[in-house]
Amino acid sequence: MKIATYNVNGINARLPRLVxxxxxxxxxxVCLQELKGDGDRLPVKAIEEAGYTGVxxxxxxxxxxxxxxxxxxxxxxQRGLPGxxxxxxxxxxxxxxxxxxxxxxxxxxxxPQPGPKFDYKLAWMERLLTRAETLxxxxxxxxxxxxxxxxxxxxxxxxxAAMADDALTQPESRAAFRRLAxxxxxxxxRARFPSAKIWTYWDYQAGAWQRDAxxxxxxxMLSPVAADRLVDAGVDKEYRGREKxxxxxxxxxxxxx
Numbered sequence: 001m002k003i004a005t006y007n008v009n010g011i012n013a014r015l016p017r018l019v020x021x022x023x024x025x026x027x028x029x030v031c032l033q034e035l036k037g038d039g040d041r042l043p044v045k046a047i048e049e050a051g052y053t054g055v056x057x058x059x060x061x062x063x064x065x066x067x068x069x070x071x072x073x074x075x076x077x078q079r080g081l082p083g084x085x086x087x088x089x090x091x092x093x094x095x096x097x098x099x100x101x102x103x104x105x106x107x108x109x110x111x112p113q114p115g116p117k118f119d120y121k122l123a124w125m126e127r128l129l130t131r132a133e134t135l136x137x138x139x140x141x142x143x144x145x146x147x148x149x150x151x152x153x154x155x156x157x158x159x160x161a162a163m164a165d166d167a168l169t170q171p172e173s174r175a176a177f178r179r180l181a182x183x184x185x186x187x188x189x190r191a192r193f194p195s196a197k198i199w200t201y202w203d204y205q206a207g208a209w210q211r212d213a214x215x216x217x218x219x220x221m222l223s224p225v226a227a228d229r230l231v232d233a234g235v236d237k238e239y240r241g242r243e244k245x246x247x248x249x250x251x252x253x254x255x256x257x
Contacts, residue, residue: 001255002026003102004236005145005218007033007201007248011064014246015043021239021250022050028070029097030250031104031145035064038090042066055079059090065104065146067095077101083127091124092131100226100255101135105146110167118167121149125176132180132221141226141255144185147248148219150177152187155195156216168217186227188220188253192234201248202240209240218251229255 004027008014011032022030030052035042038058047054052068055076067074074095081092091106107128110121135142151168154160163169181187189198199214208214222230231254240249 001028001097001100001257002252003029003031003143003145003220003255004250004252005031005033005104005147005220006250007106007147007218007246009034009246009248010036012037012041012043014244015046017239017242017245019046019050020242021236022052022070025236025250025252026070027250027252029074029100029102030068031102032066032068033064033104033106033147035059035066036061037064055093055095057090057093063090063106065090065093065106067093067102067104069095069097074102078103078131081124081127081131083130084123087124092128099141101138101140101142103135103142103144103146105144105148107147107149109149110170110173113165113167113170118170121167122172122176125173129176129179129183132183132185136183136185136223139225140223141229142223143226143253144180144221146219147217148177149217150174150219151215151217152177152219155197158197158199158213158215163215168215180221184224185221186224186230188222188227188230188233189216189235189251191222191227191230192232198235199237200235200251204247218248220251220253222253226255231256
């Protein structure tokens with residue numbers, strides 16, 4: 001089973017690229033982030049014509065997450081991240097795919113820091129850790145996939161100095177991500193490529209793509225049962241270079257059935 005995460009940076013703006021990638025790579029499950037649409041602004045029909053059905057949590061103009069499944073319907077398992085009833089941002093959804101639980105995550109960016117946006121990011125990460133602990137305790141195969149907006153180490157960024165003041169590299173952000181790993185979740189890309197310079201995001205500014213000046217912020221974290229089934233993992237880098245592409249590119253894993 002091939003499971004991918006893809007921050008599309010506006011699903012309608014990137015729909016041709018998304019459908020193209022779905023047709024060429026045929027992932028079984030896709031976690032999408034940053035849909036920037038809701039209701040009739042979500043291209044559900046076009047996705048169904050591409051062979052996928054989904055569970056959607058959209059938001060007008062911002063955020064938004066979804067989980068797509070090829071050839072069958074995903075079963076919604078959790079809608080929104082528990083722990084703050086006042087949080088109206090659409091950043092988290094879970095679905096059951098056979099025996100798997102899959103979550104699509106769009107973690108807050110947190111810039112500028114310090115400030116309320118960074119405080120919200122850290123509070124959101126605490127809620128995510130609580131949810132991860134609950135899912136971990138089920139002893140089921142679980143995949144927490146998405147745009148974490150965290151650069152885990154200096155090895156995950158082209159220029160640590162250039163990002164030193166960014167919310168994505170702050171000690172508090174990295175510490176929360178390490179706590180997820182310490183709980184027993186496996187970073188699939190690092191399990192496959194322990195020390196390689198691998199990017200999943202290239203800014204639109206300053207020729208970042210042309211210079212290969214990227215970051216690794218899109219992660220698939222696996223519960224122990226899921227990690228035991230990990231066959232392969234990778235990044236579909238070339239899709240970032242196509243016309244009108246997202247600034248992220250798809251990241252994927254293959255799990256044994």
